[in-house]
Amino acid sequence: MIGIVVVSHSRTLAEAAVGLASEMVADGNRPQLAVAAGLDASTFGTDAAAVAEAIGTVDGPDGVLVLLDLGSAVLSAEMALEFVDPETAARVVLSSAPLVEGLVAAVVTASTGAPLATVVAEARQGLAGKQEHLGDAAPPEETAEPEDDADQLKLEVAVRIEHGLHARPAAKLVAVVQRFDAKVTVYDLDTGRGPVDAGSLSRVATLSAQQHHRLEFAAGGPQAADALRAIRELAERDFDDVTTSASPEPRAVAVAGGTGLDVAVGPAVVAGDEVDLADYEPGDHDVERERAERARRDAEQQLRRLRDTTAEQLGSPEAGIFDAQAGLLGDGAVLDRVFRSVAQGIDAATAWKQALDELAQTFDGLDDPYQRERAQDVRSVRDRVLRALTGAAETGRPVDGGILVVPELDAATAATVDGDRVAGIAVRAAGTTGHGVIVARSRGIPLITGIGDVAVADGTTVGFDARAGSFVADPDLQAFARIVRERTEERDAALRAVDEPATTLDGRTIPVLVNVGSVQDALDARGADGSGLVRTEVLFGDRRSAPTAAEQAAAYREIAAALGGKPITIRTWDVGGDKPLRFLPQAPEANPFLGDRGLRTFRRRPELLATQLAAIREVARETPVQVMFPMVTTAEEVAWALEQLDGLGPRPDGLQVGMMVEVPAAALRIETLAGGLDFVSIGTNDLTQYTTAADRTNPAVAALADGLDPAVLRLVDRVVRQAPEGVHVAVCGDLASDPLATEVLVGLGVHALSAVGPQIPLLKARLRQLDTTTAAATATKALTLPSAEAVRTLLTSPH
Numbered sequence: 001m002i003g004i005v006v007v008s009h010s011r012t013l014a015e016a017a018v019g020l021a022s023e024m025v026a027d028g029n030r031p032q033l034a035v036a037a038g039l040d041a042s043t044f045g046t047d048a049a050a051v052a053e054a055i056g057t058v059d060g061p062d063g064v065l066v067l068l069d070l071g072s073a074v075l076s077a078e079m080a081l082e083f084v085d086p087e088t089a090a091r092v093v094l095s096s097a098p099l100v101e102g103l104v105a106a107v108v109t110a111s112t113g114a115p116l117a118t119v120v121a122e123a124r125q126g127l128a129g130k131q132e133h134l135g136d137a138a139p140p141e142e143t144a145e146p147e148d149d150a151d152q153l154k155l156e157v158a159v160r161i162e163h164g165l166h167a168r169p170a171a172k173l174v175a176v177v178q179r180f181d182a183k184v185t186v187y188d189l190d191t192g193r194g195p196v197d198a199g200s201l202s203r204v205a206t207l208s209a210q211q212h213h214r215l216e217f218a219a220g221g222p223q224a225a226d227a228l229r230a231i232r233e234l235a236e237r238d239f240d241d242v243t244t245s246a247s248p249e250p251r252a253v254a255v256a257g258g259t260g261l262d263v264a265v266g267p268a269v270v271a272g273d274e275v276d277l278a279d280y281e282p283g284d285h286d287v288e289r290e291r292a293e294r295a296r297r298d299a300e301q302q303l304r305r306l307r308d309t310t311a312e313q314l315g316s317p318e319a320g321i322f323d324a325q326a327g328l329l330g331d332g333a334v335l336d337r338v339f340r341s342v343a344q345g346i347d348a349a350t351a352w353k354q355a356l357d358e359l360a361q362t363f364d365g366l367d368d369p370y371q372r373e374r375a376q377d378v379r380s381v382r383d384r385v386l387r388a389l390t391g392a393a394e395t396g397r398p399v400d401g402g403i404l405v406v407p408e409l410d411a412a413t414a415a416t417v418d419g420d421r422v423a424g425i426a427v428r429a430a431g432t433t434g435h436g437v438i439v440a441r442s443r444g445i446p447l448i449t450g451i452g453d454v455a456v457a458d459g460t461t462v463g464f465d466a467r468a469g470s471f472v473a474d475p476d477l478q479a480f481a482r483i484v485r486e487r488t489e490e491r492d493a494a495l496r497a498v499d500e501p502a503t504t505l506d507g508r509t510i511p512v513l514v515n516v517g518s519v520q521d522a523l524d525a526r527g528a529d530g531s532g533l534v535r536t537e538v539l540f541g542d543r544r545s546a547p548t549a550a551e552q553a554a555a556y557r558e559i560a561a562a563l564g565g566k567p568i569t570i571r572t573w574d575v576g577g578d579k580p581l582r583f584l585p586q587a588p589e590a591n592p593f594l595g596d597r598g599l600r601t602f603r604r605r606p607e608l609l610a611t612q613l614a615a616i617r618e619v620a621r622e623t624p625v626q627v628m629f630p631m632v633t634t635a636e637e638v639a640w641a642l643e644q645l646d647g648l649g650p651r652p653d654g655l656q657v658g659m660m661v662e663v664p665a666a667a668l669r670i671e672t673l674a675g676g677l678d679f680v681s682i683g684t685n686d687l688t689q690y691t692t693a694a695d696r697t698n699p700a701v702a703a704l705a706d707g708l709d710p711a712v713l714r715l716v717d718r719v720v721r722q723a724p725e726g727v728h729v730a731v732c733g734d735l736a737s738d739p740l741a742t743e744v745l746v747g748l749g750v751h752a753l754s755a756v757g758p759q760i761p762l763l764k765a766r767l768r769q770l771d772t773t774t775a776a777a778t779a780t781k782a783l784t785l786p787s788a789e790a791v792r793t794l795l796t797s798p799h
Contacts, residue, residue, distance in 0.1 A: 002116050003032040003058025008069040011038035017100050021107040024171040031110040032058040046073045051080035063091040063116035069099050101126030108171040112178030152218040155228040157235035160545035164210035169239030176230050182221035189214040258445035260758040261487045264424030265463035265480040268456045269402040275386035282347035292348035295388040300329045328381045349389045356382035414440040426451050430703035444758030494761035498527030502767035513754035522562035525757035530566035532754020533732040537574050546583045552615035560623040567624035574598050574630040598631020620655040628658040635672050662686035667715040671722045684733025688712050706788035707735035720749040739766045747779025
């Protein structure tokens with residue numbers, strides 16, 4: 001196997017390029033690699049003696065390829081050949097190939113045992129994929145043409161991985177092809193690109209094959225059949241793209257639940273404050289450089305330990321976030337920015353802070369909400385490095401009985417915080433319908449939002465009563481102990497009666513269902529009369545490739561079994577806005593909540609919806625199932641959705657069909673949209689944000705997105721009154737989980753409530769205390785009030 005030397009002015013750049021290329025092949029197959037870069041670890045430049053030494057390190061009978069960046073690197077490499085003995089120099093090729101792309105191509109090709117000439121040719125073609133994608137490629141010299149179609153064996157496979165046949169899976173393909181005595185070409189049936197040599201990394205890259213593209217492989221030669229068999233097996237393994245391979249089964253993210261109360265008291269655990277650098281004392285250049293590097297190593301070690309612990313407790317998908325954060329600490333661009341600043345006389349703490357603040361700002365400015373969340377990771381890494389530099393203690397760690405005080409509550413924190421240790425979470429930002437808030441409540445963690453900028457020192461005793469909307473420092477502990485005792489007794493009484501039906505004082509039974517995003521949610525839902533919402537985009541949210549119909553059906557069966565065979569309502573893929581699906585990348589939008597969402601998305605991707613509907617139909621033959629379509633605005637959309645369902649064949653007996661009411665336009669013409677449906681379910685989260693023009697994920701306006709706003713209640717009232725006869729009306733948004741809202745919803749005539757699991761006992765207990773005639777009078781009064789706050793006052797006062 002040949003050896004490879006990288007000559008660069010920057011040691012950081014060279015080492016990063018080698019690290020990237022090394023990722024493309026397994027450890028045992030890598031060629032020998034050596035770096036001759038920089039005059040030292042921090043000074044730019046090249047040295048002929050260092051290049052000669054590197055050549056000697058990797059030299060062997062198969063030869064050495066030298067890749068260079070620019071300028072004096074070429075001169076140093078040429079001079080180095082004068083330093084080594086002529087026999088060695090004769091085996092060395094200095095290449096003009098692009099450094100990064102050429103190195104990747106060279107490493108992959110060399111790993112197959114290819115001769116030096118082949119490796120050199122592949123390295124020179126390193127830019128071909130990029131040029132092809134950007135449209136500035138020179139006219140192709142040639143494409144691989146089958147010698148005789150009659151002698152070719154053919155294979156068609158689909159690319160399922162999210163980012164298509166990018167560098168790592170392409171390298172896997174090339175490595176497989178190179179193992180066989182066969183001429184293999186690949187052709188992209190969807191774009192018409194190719195055929196190209198499947199044994200050439202640069203040629204495969206020119207295809208730019210994306211997710212869901214169909215590739216046709218043609219092979220000839222003594223081992224053609226074996227080669228195609230190996231390619232098929234590789235494709236079935238998603239080209240061994242380990243970073244995107246999906247878990248075979250859905251899994252609950254949360255590790256522990258809370259008390260289920262709406263009141264809490266305990267020491268404040270304040271998170272989100274930046275590390276104070278006021279007392280940092282800079283040293284000289286060498287000291288600061290050593291400090292910067294040591295802090296990087298310490299932070300990286302901490303993140304590796306966090307990754308291992310998280311993988312053990314939660315699993316690999318959740319642990320992956322810490323791998324990503326650790327990757328920032330090895331990012332060449334970040335390190336170059338930091339150490340260049342230190343070389344210019346800036347202290348290590350300021351250098352790290354400036355570099356990572358700039359990167360966080362870049363992520364903050366992206367259009368894609370999924371990508372914007374990376375800014376939180378960057379700031380987390382920043383603070384970890386700064387704590388390592390200053391010796392500051394980490395804030396925000398769970399403390400037994402503590403109350404976590406956070407500026408905002410993201411879904412990841414809500415999902416992973418240890419609910420058995422924290423007493424509750426207090427969120428400074430207002431808003432009750434953000435995903436983090438919903439996740440925390442679904443786990444039964446006591447929570448209050450909208451506490452504002454109230455000053456709270458770490459360790460100060462605080463208490464809150466979310467029902468009363470109060471948050472206080474240094475509270476009356478006896479008073480809070482009494483409230484906690486009363487609420488605990490209330491909860492315990494509700495739990496004892498949880499399996500009894502929720503029948504009102506005047507004899508009306510209201511089904512109380514559970515919203516689920518995992519099998520564990522269903523298992524934990526005590527007293528649920530079924531599921532009024534299966535969030536399939538959450539259930540399969542960690543998938544990098546679309547689940548098959550069989551995989552979906554298996555998950556739906558598990559949920560139905562966990563609920564004892566009671567009815568389940570499966571919402572079809574709800575994607576867009578703040579709900580990304582990893583296996584369905586979407587283009588950035590200026591207004592994603594008003595853009596390509598829910599059912600709208602699948603007008604363009606009907607095959608994904610068809611697969612899901614096939615799974616739902618299969619399960620509906622075995623257990624009671626309802627299917628509902630999200631983000632419906634027009635009657636034409638309903639007709640299209642029904643056409644997709646019925647195009648698969650006669651509906652199974654008992655399968656009921658409905659739609660979500662989340663758009664004001666849908667509520668205002670429900671009599672037109674719901675004709676021919678069995679039910680509608682009101683999603684109050686989106687209905688509220690669209691009615692109030694307040695983004696529920698934006699802390700600046702989230703307080704306006706209050707589901708008890710009379711304007712929202714009037715739309716609920718209209719849906720109930722104007723729905724066609726026989727159409728069942730449910731509420732599955734966050735408002736249905738609020739016991740305070742139960743009276744007004746029942747008074748408006750809603751037939752069923754679907755809530756987060758921990759709230760079901762309290763909701764059923766509340767329903768048993770209601771008289772529907774009195775509730776109707778209360779609801780009628782609520783519709784006339786001027787604000788959500790006035791409605792809240794009405795519902796909390798004796799009446």
